[in-house]
Amino acid sequence: MRITTLCMSTTVQRTAVFERINMEEVNRSVHYRLDASGKAVNAARVLNQLEEHCAFLICPAGMENMDEFVMLAKADGLEASIIPVPGRVRECCTLLERENGRVTELVMDEPAYTEKKDTELIVKAEKQLWSELQKALKKSDALLFAGTTPKIWPEDFKVRVCKSACDTGVVILVDFWGKELLSVLKVCTPDIIKINAKEFCGTFCKTEITDTAELMRVVADKSRELNNCIVITRGGDSTIGAFRGEAFEVPTEKVQAVNTIGCGDSFSSGFLYEYLKTAAENSGKPDIQAALAKGTWCAARNAECEKVGTLYE
Template sequence: MAKILCICLSSTIQRTINFNNIRLEKVNRSTSYRMDASGKALNSARVLSQLEKDCVQVICPVGEKNKDLFVELAERDNLKIDYVTIPGFTRECWTLLDNNAGTTTEMVVGEPDLDFDIVSCEEKILDILKTKICEFDAVLFAGSKPKCFSEHIVSDIAKASVSSNKVFLADYQGLELLNTLKNVIPSIIKINEEEFVTTFNLFQNATSYSDDELKKEIQKKSVELNNIVVVTRGHLPTFASNKGELVECPVEKVKAVNTTACGDSFSAGFLYEYVNTGDFKSALKKGTWCAARNAELETPGAVR
Protein backbone atom coordinates (compact mmCIF):
# COMPACT_ATOMS: atom_id res chain seq x y z
CA MET A 1 0.00 0.00 0.00
CA ALA A 2 1.39 3.37 -1.03
CA LYS A 3 1.05 6.08 1.63
CA ILE A 4 0.29 9.72 0.88
CA LEU A 5 0.84 12.80 3.04
CA CYS A 6 -1.57 15.69 2.43
CA ILE A 7 -0.66 19.25 3.43
CA CYS A 8 -3.20 22.06 3.77
CA LEU A 9 -2.47 25.59 5.02
CA SER A 10 -6.06 26.81 4.59
CA SER A 11 -7.99 24.47 6.86
CA THR A 12 -11.75 25.00 6.71
CA ILE A 13 -14.95 24.01 8.46
CA GLN A 14 -17.35 23.44 5.59
CA ARG A 15 -21.09 23.75 6.07
CA THR A 16 -23.11 22.34 3.15
CA ILE A 17 -26.69 23.64 3.24
CA ASN A 18 -29.67 22.39 1.22
CA PHE A 19 -32.43 24.70 -0.03
CA ASN A 20 -35.43 23.85 -2.20
CA ASN A 21 -35.06 27.17 -3.97
CA ILE A 22 -32.64 30.04 -3.26
CA ARG A 23 -34.10 33.50 -3.83
CA LEU A 24 -31.98 36.64 -3.64
CA GLU A 25 -33.18 39.40 -1.31
CA LYS A 26 -35.61 36.97 0.36
CA VAL A 27 -35.59 34.92 3.54
CA ASN A 28 -34.33 31.46 2.57
CA ARG A 29 -34.95 28.54 4.93
CA SER A 30 -32.80 25.46 4.58
CA THR A 31 -34.10 21.90 4.54
CA SER A 32 -30.92 20.35 5.99
CA TYR A 33 -27.18 20.87 6.40
CA ARG A 34 -23.98 18.95 7.13
CA MET A 35 -20.55 19.98 8.42
CA ASP A 36 -17.16 18.63 7.36
CA ALA A 37 -13.49 19.23 8.02
CA SER A 38 -12.38 20.72 4.74
CA GLY A 39 -9.81 22.67 2.78
CA LYS A 40 -8.50 21.36 -0.55
CA ALA A 41 -5.99 18.86 0.84
CA LEU A 42 -8.46 17.73 3.52
CA ASN A 43 -11.00 16.99 0.79
CA SER A 44 -8.37 15.03 -1.12
CA ALA A 45 -7.45 13.14 2.05
CA ARG A 46 -11.07 12.12 2.65
CA VAL A 47 -11.22 10.65 -0.86
CA LEU A 48 -7.92 8.84 -0.35
CA SER A 49 -9.15 7.35 2.93
CA GLN A 50 -12.24 6.05 1.12
CA LEU A 51 -10.14 4.56 -1.67
CA GLU A 52 -7.96 2.71 0.85
CA LYS A 53 -8.11 2.80 4.62
CA ASP A 54 -5.04 4.11 6.45
CA CYS A 55 -3.22 5.24 3.29
CA VAL A 56 -3.25 8.96 4.13
CA GLN A 57 -2.33 11.47 6.81
CA VAL A 58 -2.79 15.27 6.96
CA ILE A 59 -0.66 18.16 8.24
CA CYS A 60 -2.50 21.46 8.77
CA PRO A 61 -2.86 24.52 11.02
CA VAL A 62 -6.08 24.78 13.06
CA GLY A 63 -7.55 27.84 14.79
CA GLU A 64 -7.58 27.40 18.57
CA LYS A 65 -11.09 28.81 19.10
CA ASN A 66 -12.87 26.09 17.09
CA LYS A 67 -10.13 23.46 17.10
CA ASP A 68 -12.23 20.87 18.93
CA LEU A 69 -15.00 21.02 16.31
CA PHE A 70 -12.54 20.71 13.43
CA VAL A 71 -10.77 17.74 15.04
CA GLU A 72 -14.10 16.07 15.84
CA LEU A 73 -15.24 16.38 12.22
CA ALA A 74 -11.93 15.00 10.95
CA GLU A 75 -12.04 12.06 13.35
CA ARG A 76 -15.62 11.28 12.30
CA ASP A 77 -14.25 10.67 8.79
CA ASN A 78 -11.30 8.64 10.14
CA LEU A 79 -8.81 11.28 9.00
CA LYS A 80 -5.46 11.17 10.78
CA ILE A 81 -4.28 14.74 11.40
CA ASP A 82 -1.09 16.28 12.74
CA TYR A 83 -2.11 19.87 13.45
CA VAL A 84 -0.43 23.06 14.61
CA THR A 85 -2.65 25.33 16.70
CA ILE A 86 -2.80 29.00 15.67
CA PRO A 87 -4.70 31.93 17.27
CA GLY A 88 -8.28 32.71 16.28
CA PHE A 89 -10.75 30.57 14.36
CA THR A 90 -10.37 28.03 11.58
CA ARG A 91 -12.12 29.73 8.66
CA GLU A 92 -15.57 28.63 7.51
CA CYS A 93 -17.00 28.00 4.07
CA TRP A 94 -20.69 27.70 3.31
CA THR A 95 -21.86 25.75 0.26
CA LEU A 96 -25.43 26.54 -0.77
CA LEU A 97 -27.18 23.81 -2.76
CA ASP A 98 -30.27 24.89 -4.72
CA ASN A 99 -32.04 21.57 -5.23
CA ASN A 100 -34.54 22.85 -7.79
CA ALA A 101 -31.99 24.66 -9.95
CA GLY A 102 -29.28 22.04 -9.40
CA THR A 103 -26.69 24.71 -8.62
CA THR A 104 -23.80 24.98 -6.16
CA THR A 105 -22.81 28.34 -4.66
CA GLU A 106 -19.75 28.53 -2.43
CA MET A 107 -19.20 31.31 0.12
CA VAL A 108 -15.76 31.44 1.75
CA VAL A 109 -15.63 33.43 4.98
CA GLY A 110 -12.04 34.50 5.57
CA GLU A 111 -10.84 35.14 9.10
CA PRO A 112 -9.24 38.54 9.92
CA ASP A 113 -5.45 38.74 9.91
CA LEU A 114 -3.96 38.20 13.36
CA ASP A 115 -0.63 39.32 14.77
CA PHE A 116 1.13 36.20 16.05
CA ASP A 117 4.43 34.35 15.74
CA ILE A 118 3.97 32.91 12.25
CA VAL A 119 7.65 31.89 12.09
CA SER A 120 7.16 29.48 14.98
CA CYS A 121 4.02 28.06 13.35
CA GLU A 122 5.78 27.51 10.02
CA GLU A 123 8.75 25.88 11.74
CA LYS A 124 6.42 23.45 13.52
CA ILE A 125 4.71 22.52 10.24
CA LEU A 126 8.06 21.96 8.51
CA ASP A 127 9.37 19.97 11.48
CA ILE A 128 6.35 17.64 11.33
CA LEU A 129 6.82 17.26 7.58
CA LYS A 130 10.53 16.46 7.85
CA THR A 131 9.90 13.99 10.67
CA LYS A 132 6.99 12.20 8.98
CA ILE A 133 7.97 12.26 5.32
CA CYS A 134 10.11 9.13 5.47
CA GLU A 135 6.93 7.13 6.17
CA PHE A 136 5.25 8.21 2.92
CA ASP A 137 5.59 7.62 -0.81
CA ALA A 138 4.04 10.87 -1.99
CA VAL A 139 3.03 14.35 -0.85
CA LEU A 140 -0.07 16.23 -2.01
CA PHE A 141 -0.04 19.96 -1.31
CA ALA A 142 -3.24 21.77 -2.25
CA GLY A 143 -4.74 25.20 -1.87
CA SER A 144 -3.57 28.71 -1.21
CA LYS A 145 -1.85 29.93 1.93
CA PRO A 146 -3.45 32.44 4.32
CA LYS A 147 -2.04 35.97 3.98
CA CYS A 148 -0.37 35.72 7.39
CA PHE A 149 2.00 32.99 6.19
CA SER A 150 5.35 33.90 4.64
CA GLU A 151 5.93 34.06 0.90
CA HIS A 152 8.38 31.16 1.04
CA ILE A 153 6.44 28.59 3.12
CA VAL A 154 4.85 26.87 0.10
CA SER A 155 8.14 26.53 -1.78
CA ASP A 156 9.81 25.36 1.47
CA ILE A 157 7.25 22.55 1.74
CA ALA A 158 7.74 21.66 -1.92
CA LYS A 159 11.52 21.66 -1.56
CA ALA A 160 11.42 19.42 1.53
CA SER A 161 9.17 16.97 -0.33
CA VAL A 162 11.11 16.84 -3.59
CA SER A 163 14.52 16.68 -1.88
CA SER A 164 13.25 13.61 0.01
CA ASN A 165 12.64 11.93 -3.38
CA LYS A 166 8.88 11.76 -2.88
CA VAL A 167 6.31 12.10 -5.65
CA PHE A 168 5.07 15.66 -5.11
CA LEU A 169 1.71 16.83 -6.49
CA ALA A 170 1.24 20.62 -6.52
CA ASP A 171 -2.43 21.61 -6.65
CA TYR A 172 -2.03 25.37 -6.38
CA GLN A 173 -1.56 28.35 -8.67
CA GLY A 174 -0.24 31.85 -9.22
CA LEU A 175 2.71 33.34 -7.41
CA GLU A 176 2.97 30.39 -5.03
CA LEU A 177 3.44 27.98 -7.94
CA LEU A 178 5.85 30.31 -9.74
CA ASN A 179 7.93 30.68 -6.56
CA THR A 180 7.99 26.91 -6.20
CA LEU A 181 9.25 26.48 -9.76
CA LYS A 182 12.19 28.80 -9.01
CA ASN A 183 13.38 26.28 -6.42
CA VAL A 184 12.14 22.79 -7.34
CA ILE A 185 10.00 21.06 -9.94
CA PRO A 186 6.91 19.20 -8.68
CA SER A 187 6.48 15.69 -10.05
CA ILE A 188 2.91 16.63 -10.96
CA ILE A 189 1.22 20.00 -11.42
CA LYS A 190 -2.55 19.67 -11.29
CA ILE A 191 -4.34 22.91 -12.12
CA ASN A 192 -7.55 24.02 -13.81
CA GLU A 193 -7.67 25.78 -17.17
CA GLU A 194 -8.19 29.31 -15.87
CA GLU A 195 -5.41 28.89 -13.30
CA PHE A 196 -3.00 27.48 -15.90
CA VAL A 197 -3.61 30.31 -18.36
CA THR A 198 -3.39 33.01 -15.68
CA THR A 199 -0.37 31.61 -13.82
CA PHE A 200 1.75 31.29 -16.95
CA ASN A 201 0.45 34.50 -18.55
CA LEU A 202 -0.83 32.82 -21.72
CA PHE A 203 -2.98 34.19 -24.56
CA GLN A 204 -2.93 37.70 -23.06
CA ASN A 205 -3.40 39.45 -26.40
CA ALA A 206 -6.02 37.04 -27.72
CA THR A 207 -9.78 37.37 -27.35
CA SER A 208 -10.00 33.57 -27.44
CA TYR A 209 -7.87 30.49 -28.02
CA SER A 210 -8.49 27.00 -29.37
CA ASP A 211 -8.22 23.64 -27.66
CA ASP A 212 -5.24 22.84 -29.87
CA GLU A 213 -3.46 26.01 -28.76
CA LEU A 214 -4.11 25.12 -25.12
CA LYS A 215 -2.85 21.56 -25.65
CA LYS A 216 0.37 22.87 -27.19
CA GLU A 217 1.01 25.12 -24.18
CA ILE A 218 0.39 22.25 -21.74
CA GLN A 219 2.71 19.97 -23.72
CA LYS A 220 5.33 22.70 -23.96
CA LYS A 221 5.25 23.34 -20.20
CA SER A 222 5.49 19.62 -19.46
CA VAL A 223 8.55 19.27 -21.71
CA GLU A 224 10.14 22.39 -20.23
CA LEU A 225 9.68 21.10 -16.67
CA ASN A 226 10.18 17.42 -17.55
CA ASN A 227 7.17 16.50 -15.43
CA ILE A 228 3.43 15.82 -15.55
CA VAL A 229 1.05 18.74 -16.10
CA VAL A 230 -2.67 18.06 -15.72
CA VAL A 231 -5.23 20.73 -16.64
CA THR A 232 -8.82 20.03 -15.62
CA ARG A 233 -11.62 21.87 -17.42
CA GLY A 234 -14.86 21.29 -15.53
CA HIS A 235 -17.35 19.45 -17.75
CA LEU A 236 -14.90 19.52 -20.69
CA PRO A 237 -12.20 16.88 -21.34
CA THR A 238 -9.04 17.05 -19.23
CA PHE A 239 -5.78 17.79 -21.06
CA ALA A 240 -2.57 16.36 -19.63
CA SER A 241 1.03 15.85 -20.67
CA ASN A 242 3.66 13.51 -19.23
CA LYS A 243 7.03 14.92 -20.30
CA GLY A 244 5.53 15.74 -23.68
CA GLU A 245 3.18 12.77 -24.06
CA LEU A 246 -0.15 14.54 -24.55
CA VAL A 247 -3.41 12.85 -23.52
CA GLU A 248 -7.03 14.01 -23.68
CA CYS A 249 -9.28 12.36 -21.10
CA PRO A 250 -13.08 12.70 -21.38
CA VAL A 251 -15.13 13.39 -18.25
CA GLU A 252 -18.17 11.44 -17.10
CA LYS A 253 -21.61 12.97 -17.51
CA VAL A 254 -23.42 12.72 -14.16
CA LYS A 255 -26.36 14.25 -12.34
CA ALA A 256 -24.49 16.62 -10.06
CA VAL A 257 -25.55 17.11 -6.45
CA ASN A 258 -22.55 19.12 -5.20
CA THR A 259 -19.63 20.08 -7.45
CA THR A 260 -17.52 21.40 -4.56
CA ALA A 261 -14.17 19.56 -4.31
CA CYS A 262 -14.38 17.81 -7.68
CA GLY A 263 -10.87 19.06 -8.45
CA ASP A 264 -9.63 17.90 -5.04
CA SER A 265 -11.19 14.49 -5.67
CA PHE A 266 -9.48 14.32 -9.06
CA SER A 267 -6.11 15.06 -7.46
CA ALA A 268 -6.64 12.31 -4.89
CA GLY A 269 -7.62 9.70 -7.45
CA PHE A 270 -4.85 10.63 -9.86
CA LEU A 271 -2.10 10.54 -7.23
CA TYR A 272 -3.42 7.35 -5.62
CA GLU A 273 -3.35 5.47 -8.91
CA TYR A 274 -0.06 6.98 -10.06
CA VAL A 275 1.94 6.12 -6.93
CA ASN A 276 0.48 2.61 -6.84
CA THR A 277 0.91 1.76 -10.53
CA GLY A 278 3.11 4.40 -12.19
CA ASP A 279 0.60 4.43 -15.05
CA PHE A 280 -0.10 7.99 -16.23
CA LYS A 281 -3.17 7.15 -18.33
CA SER A 282 -4.73 4.95 -15.65
CA ALA A 283 -4.16 7.77 -13.16
CA LEU A 284 -6.10 10.17 -15.38
CA LYS A 285 -9.01 7.73 -15.54
CA LYS A 286 -8.98 7.21 -11.77
CA GLY A 287 -8.93 10.95 -11.15
CA THR A 288 -11.83 11.42 -13.55
CA TRP A 289 -13.80 8.65 -11.85
CA CYS A 290 -13.25 10.19 -8.40
CA ALA A 291 -14.34 13.64 -9.58
CA ALA A 292 -17.54 12.18 -11.07
CA ARG A 293 -18.40 10.24 -7.92
CA ASN A 294 -17.79 13.34 -5.80
CA ALA A 295 -20.19 15.40 -7.92
CA GLU A 296 -22.94 12.84 -7.28
CA LEU A 297 -22.63 13.19 -3.49
CA GLU A 298 -23.42 15.92 -0.98
CA THR A 299 -20.19 15.51 1.01
CA PRO A 300 -17.31 17.65 -0.34
CA GLY A 301 -14.44 15.29 -1.15
CA ALA A 302 -16.08 11.86 -1.21
CA VAL A 303 -16.52 8.90 -3.54
CA ARG A 304 -19.00 6.88 -1.46
Protein backbone atom coordinates in the same frame (compact mmCIF):
# COMPACT_ATOMS: atom_id res chain seq x y z
CA MET B 1 0.78 3.31 -0.10
CA ARG B 2 1.34 6.35 2.11
CA ILE B 3 0.59 9.93 1.06
CA THR B 4 1.05 13.05 3.17
CA THR B 5 -1.46 15.81 2.45
CA LEU B 6 -0.68 19.36 3.58
CA CYS B 7 -3.50 21.88 4.00
CA MET B 8 -2.70 25.41 5.15
CA SER B 9 -6.29 26.70 4.82
CA THR B 10 -8.21 24.37 7.10
CA THR B 11 -11.97 24.77 6.79
CA VAL B 12 -15.24 23.95 8.47
CA GLN B 13 -17.61 23.33 5.55
CA ARG B 14 -21.28 24.11 6.07
CA THR B 15 -23.42 22.63 3.31
CA ALA B 16 -27.02 23.82 3.22
CA VAL B 17 -29.68 22.33 0.91
CA PHE B 18 -32.62 24.44 -0.27
CA GLU B 19 -35.53 23.65 -2.56
CA ARG B 20 -35.02 27.11 -4.09
CA ILE B 21 -33.19 30.31 -3.14
CA ASN B 22 -34.83 33.72 -3.50
CA MET B 23 -32.36 36.56 -2.96
CA GLU B 24 -34.88 39.06 -1.57
CA GLU B 25 -36.57 36.66 0.85
CA VAL B 26 -35.71 34.64 3.95
CA ASN B 27 -34.63 31.17 2.79
CA ARG B 28 -34.96 28.14 5.05
CA SER B 29 -32.88 25.07 4.31
CA VAL B 30 -34.27 21.58 3.93
CA HIS B 31 -31.25 20.40 5.92
CA TYR B 32 -27.57 21.15 6.32
CA ARG B 33 -24.37 19.31 7.25
CA LEU B 34 -20.94 20.11 8.72
CA ASP B 35 -17.69 18.61 7.43
CA ALA B 36 -13.97 19.04 7.87
CA SER B 37 -12.68 20.55 4.65
CA GLY B 38 -9.96 22.43 2.82
CA LYS B 39 -8.44 21.20 -0.45
CA ALA B 40 -5.92 18.78 1.04
CA VAL B 41 -8.38 17.72 3.77
CA ASN B 42 -10.85 16.71 1.07
CA ALA B 43 -8.04 14.93 -0.76
CA ALA B 44 -7.05 12.99 2.37
CA ARG B 45 -10.64 11.81 2.87
CA VAL B 46 -10.87 10.52 -0.71
CA LEU B 47 -7.46 8.84 -0.54
CA ASN B 48 -8.56 6.94 2.55
CA GLN B 49 -11.68 5.84 0.70
CA LEU B 50 -9.49 4.51 -2.11
CA GLU B 51 -7.20 2.72 0.34
CA GLU B 52 -7.73 2.56 4.09
CA HIS B 53 -5.15 4.53 6.12
CA CYS B 54 -3.51 5.73 2.91
CA ALA B 55 -3.37 9.42 3.83
CA PHE B 56 -1.79 11.38 6.66
CA LEU B 57 -3.01 14.97 7.01
CA ILE B 58 -0.98 17.88 8.36
CA CYS B 59 -2.80 21.16 8.91
CA PRO B 60 -2.93 24.22 11.16
CA ALA B 61 -6.22 25.12 12.82
CA GLY B 62 -7.35 28.31 14.56
CA MET B 63 -7.58 27.75 18.30
CA GLU B 64 -10.90 29.55 18.78
CA ASN B 65 -12.92 26.83 17.05
CA MET B 66 -10.43 24.06 16.31
CA ASP B 67 -12.33 21.61 18.56
CA GLU B 68 -15.15 21.60 16.00
CA PHE B 69 -12.73 20.86 13.16
CA VAL B 70 -10.98 18.13 15.17
CA MET B 71 -14.33 16.48 15.93
CA LEU B 72 -15.32 16.51 12.27
CA ALA B 73 -11.92 15.16 11.15
CA LYS B 74 -12.14 12.33 13.67
CA ALA B 75 -15.65 11.48 12.48
CA ASP B 76 -14.15 10.88 9.03
CA GLY B 77 -11.37 8.73 10.48
CA LEU B 78 -8.67 11.13 9.28
CA GLU B 79 -5.22 10.44 10.69
CA ALA B 80 -3.92 13.93 11.26
CA SER B 81 -1.44 16.22 12.95
CA ILE B 82 -3.49 19.34 13.70
CA ILE B 83 -1.39 22.29 14.84
CA PRO B 84 -3.02 25.14 16.80
CA VAL B 85 -2.57 28.71 15.54
CA PRO B 86 -4.15 32.02 16.59
CA GLY B 87 -7.65 32.88 15.44
CA ARG B 88 -10.36 30.73 13.92
CA VAL B 89 -10.62 27.91 11.43
CA ARG B 90 -12.15 29.56 8.38
CA GLU B 91 -15.67 28.67 7.33
CA CYS B 92 -17.08 27.96 3.87
CA CYS B 93 -20.77 27.72 3.10
CA THR B 94 -21.97 25.63 0.19
CA LEU B 95 -25.51 26.38 -0.97
CA LEU B 96 -27.31 23.68 -2.97
CA GLU B 97 -30.55 24.53 -4.77
CA ARG B 98 -32.54 21.42 -5.67
CA GLU B 99 -35.03 23.05 -8.02
CA ASN B 100 -32.49 23.90 -10.72
CA GLY B 101 -29.35 22.13 -9.51
CA ARG B 102 -27.41 25.32 -8.81
CA VAL B 103 -24.40 25.27 -6.47
CA THR B 104 -22.30 28.07 -5.03
CA GLU B 105 -19.69 28.37 -2.29
CA LEU B 106 -19.17 31.31 0.06
CA VAL B 107 -15.64 31.49 1.49
CA MET B 108 -14.88 33.49 4.65
CA ASP B 109 -11.10 33.87 4.78
CA GLU B 110 -9.15 33.95 8.01
CA PRO B 111 -8.04 37.36 9.30
CA ALA B 112 -4.32 38.15 9.28
CA TYR B 113 -2.87 38.40 12.79
CA THR B 114 -0.09 40.87 13.53
CA GLU B 115 -0.06 41.23 17.32
CA LYS B 116 3.25 40.30 18.92
CA LYS B 117 1.75 37.47 20.98
CA ASP B 118 0.16 36.01 17.85
CA THR B 119 3.44 36.28 15.93
CA GLU B 120 5.22 34.33 18.64
CA LEU B 121 2.54 31.61 18.53
CA ILE B 122 2.80 31.41 14.74
CA VAL B 123 6.59 31.00 14.91
CA LYS B 124 6.10 28.17 17.40
CA ALA B 125 3.40 26.60 15.21
CA GLU B 126 5.63 26.78 12.14
CA LYS B 127 8.41 24.91 13.93
CA GLN B 128 5.95 22.22 15.01
CA LEU B 129 4.45 21.95 11.53
CA TRP B 130 7.89 21.71 9.95
CA SER B 131 8.91 18.96 12.37
CA GLU B 132 5.73 16.99 11.67
CA LEU B 133 6.22 17.38 7.93
CA GLN B 134 9.81 16.15 7.99
CA LYS B 135 8.81 13.07 9.98
CA ALA B 136 5.88 12.35 7.67
CA LEU B 137 7.88 12.73 4.45
CA LYS B 138 10.37 10.09 5.60
CA LYS B 139 7.49 7.58 5.73
CA SER B 140 5.66 8.73 2.60
CA ASP B 141 5.55 7.89 -1.08
CA ALA B 142 4.17 11.31 -2.00
CA LEU B 143 3.19 14.78 -0.84
CA LEU B 144 -0.07 16.38 -1.96
CA PHE B 145 0.13 20.13 -1.29
CA ALA B 146 -3.00 22.04 -2.27
CA GLY B 147 -4.72 25.34 -1.69
CA THR B 148 -3.93 28.82 -0.53
CA THR B 149 -1.55 29.76 2.28
CA PRO B 150 -2.83 32.47 4.66
CA LYS B 151 -0.71 35.60 4.99
CA ILE B 152 0.29 34.78 8.57
CA TRP B 153 2.83 32.31 7.15
CA PRO B 154 6.19 33.32 5.60
CA GLU B 155 6.08 34.24 1.92
CA ASP B 156 8.57 31.50 1.04
CA PHE B 157 6.72 28.77 2.94
CA LYS B 158 5.50 26.91 -0.15
CA VAL B 159 8.95 27.11 -1.73
CA ARG B 160 10.65 25.62 1.31
CA VAL B 161 8.07 22.84 1.64
CA CYS B 162 8.40 21.79 -2.00
CA LYS B 163 12.20 21.99 -1.93
CA SER B 164 12.31 19.85 1.20
CA ALA B 165 9.97 17.24 -0.31
CA CYS B 166 11.98 17.23 -3.52
CA ASP B 167 15.21 16.68 -1.58
CA THR B 168 13.53 13.80 0.28
CA GLY B 169 12.73 12.14 -3.04
CA VAL B 170 8.97 11.76 -2.66
CA VAL B 171 6.58 12.40 -5.54
CA ILE B 172 5.06 15.88 -5.23
CA LEU B 173 1.64 16.97 -6.49
CA VAL B 174 0.88 20.67 -6.11
CA ASP B 175 -2.47 22.35 -6.68
CA PHE B 176 -1.79 26.07 -6.57
CA TRP B 177 -0.87 28.58 -9.26
CA GLY B 178 0.33 32.06 -10.16
CA LYS B 179 3.20 33.69 -8.28
CA GLU B 180 3.30 30.92 -5.68
CA LEU B 181 3.82 28.25 -8.34
CA LEU B 182 6.35 30.32 -10.29
CA SER B 183 8.33 30.90 -7.08
CA VAL B 184 8.46 27.15 -6.45
CA LEU B 185 9.59 26.46 -10.02
CA LYS B 186 12.60 28.72 -9.53
CA VAL B 187 13.87 26.31 -6.88
CA CYS B 188 12.50 22.86 -7.78
CA THR B 189 9.99 21.18 -10.08
CA PRO B 190 7.01 19.30 -8.62
CA ASP B 191 6.44 15.94 -10.29
CA ILE B 192 2.79 16.83 -10.90
CA ILE B 193 1.19 20.24 -11.33
CA LYS B 194 -2.60 19.98 -11.19
CA ILE B 195 -4.48 23.22 -11.91
CA ASN B 196 -7.46 24.30 -13.99
CA ALA B 197 -7.28 25.84 -17.45
CA LYS B 198 -7.76 29.42 -16.26
CA GLU B 199 -5.02 29.00 -13.66
CA PHE B 200 -2.63 27.44 -16.17
CA CYS B 201 -3.11 30.29 -18.64
CA GLY B 202 -2.88 32.85 -15.84
CA THR B 203 0.45 31.37 -14.76
CA PHE B 204 2.18 30.49 -18.02
CA CYS B 205 0.39 32.25 -20.90
CA LYS B 206 -0.30 35.84 -21.88
CA THR B 207 -3.87 35.10 -22.94
CA GLU B 208 -6.55 32.52 -22.17
CA ILE B 209 -6.58 29.50 -24.50
CA THR B 210 -10.02 28.06 -25.22
CA ASP B 211 -9.20 25.78 -28.16
CA THR B 212 -8.60 22.24 -26.90
CA ALA B 213 -5.97 21.28 -29.49
CA GLU B 214 -3.98 24.46 -28.88
CA LEU B 215 -4.20 24.05 -25.10
CA MET B 216 -2.98 20.45 -25.38
CA ARG B 217 -0.02 21.61 -27.45
CA VAL B 218 0.92 24.35 -24.99
CA VAL B 219 0.54 22.08 -21.95
CA ALA B 220 2.64 19.38 -23.63
CA ASP B 221 5.35 21.91 -24.44
CA LYS B 222 5.42 23.16 -20.84
CA SER B 223 5.60 19.61 -19.46
CA ARG B 224 8.49 18.89 -21.82
CA GLU B 225 10.26 22.04 -20.67
CA LEU B 226 9.74 21.17 -16.99
CA ASN B 227 10.24 17.42 -17.52
CA ASN B 228 7.22 16.66 -15.39
CA CYS B 229 3.48 15.95 -15.51
CA ILE B 230 0.87 18.71 -15.86
CA VAL B 231 -2.86 18.07 -15.49
CA ILE B 232 -5.48 20.63 -16.51
CA THR B 233 -9.08 20.25 -15.37
CA ARG B 234 -11.79 22.14 -17.29
CA GLY B 235 -15.05 21.69 -15.43
CA GLY B 236 -17.44 19.75 -17.65
CA ASP B 237 -15.01 19.68 -20.58
CA SER B 238 -12.40 16.98 -21.10
CA THR B 239 -9.36 16.85 -18.84
CA ILE B 240 -5.95 17.41 -20.41
CA GLY B 241 -2.72 15.87 -19.20
CA ALA B 242 0.86 15.89 -20.43
CA PHE B 243 3.84 13.85 -19.30
CA ARG B 244 7.28 15.04 -20.42
CA GLY B 245 5.90 16.34 -23.70
CA GLU B 246 3.34 13.62 -24.44
CA ALA B 247 -0.26 14.84 -24.37
CA PHE B 248 -3.32 12.95 -23.11
CA GLU B 249 -7.05 13.70 -22.99
CA VAL B 250 -9.87 12.05 -21.06
CA PRO B 251 -13.56 13.01 -21.29
CA THR B 252 -15.46 13.89 -18.14
CA GLU B 253 -18.09 11.46 -16.87
CA LYS B 254 -21.62 12.77 -17.28
CA VAL B 255 -23.56 12.38 -14.03
CA GLN B 256 -26.57 13.86 -12.25
CA ALA B 257 -24.53 16.34 -10.23
CA VAL B 258 -25.62 17.15 -6.68
CA ASN B 259 -22.59 19.10 -5.40
CA THR B 260 -19.60 19.91 -7.60
CA ILE B 261 -17.58 21.54 -4.78
CA GLY B 262 -14.57 19.34 -4.05
CA CYS B 263 -14.51 17.63 -7.45
CA GLY B 264 -11.05 19.02 -8.21
CA ASP B 265 -9.71 17.77 -4.87
CA SER B 266 -11.25 14.34 -5.48
CA PHE B 267 -9.69 14.30 -8.95
CA SER B 268 -6.26 15.06 -7.47
CA SER B 269 -6.57 12.13 -5.07
CA GLY B 270 -7.59 9.65 -7.73
CA PHE B 271 -4.95 10.86 -10.16
CA LEU B 272 -2.10 10.76 -7.65
CA TYR B 273 -3.18 7.37 -6.29
CA GLU B 274 -3.22 5.76 -9.74
CA TYR B 275 -0.02 7.59 -10.78
CA LEU B 276 1.84 6.03 -7.85
CA LYS B 277 0.20 2.62 -8.26
CA THR B 278 1.01 2.28 -11.96
CA ALA B 279 4.53 3.65 -11.51
CA ALA B 280 5.18 0.94 -8.91
CA GLU B 281 3.86 -1.70 -11.31
CA ASN B 282 5.75 -0.42 -14.38
CA SER B 283 9.32 0.08 -13.15
CA GLY B 284 8.75 3.73 -12.26
CA LYS B 285 6.77 4.78 -15.35
CA PRO B 286 3.25 5.97 -14.46
CA ASP B 287 0.26 5.28 -16.71
CA ILE B 288 -1.02 8.83 -17.27
CA GLN B 289 -4.12 7.74 -19.18
CA ALA B 290 -5.12 5.43 -16.34
CA ALA B 291 -4.39 8.13 -13.75
CA LEU B 292 -6.55 10.64 -15.62
CA ALA B 293 -9.36 8.09 -15.82
CA LYS B 294 -9.14 7.37 -12.07
CA GLY B 295 -9.16 11.06 -11.24
CA THR B 296 -12.17 11.58 -13.50
CA TRP B 297 -14.01 8.70 -11.81
CA CYS B 298 -13.33 10.15 -8.36
CA ALA B 299 -14.52 13.61 -9.41
CA ALA B 300 -17.74 12.13 -10.80
CA ARG B 301 -18.45 10.23 -7.59
CA ASN B 302 -17.91 13.39 -5.57
CA ALA B 303 -20.35 15.30 -7.79
CA GLU B 304 -23.06 12.75 -6.97
CA CYS B 305 -22.79 13.44 -3.21
CA GLU B 306 -23.96 16.29 -1.00
CA LYS B 307 -20.83 15.97 1.14
CA VAL B 308 -17.79 17.81 -0.15
CA GLY B 309 -14.67 15.81 -1.06
CA THR B 310 -15.96 12.25 -0.90
CA LEU B 311 -16.67 9.18 -3.04
CA TYR B 312 -19.77 8.23 -1.07
CA GLU B 313 -21.97 9.74 1.64
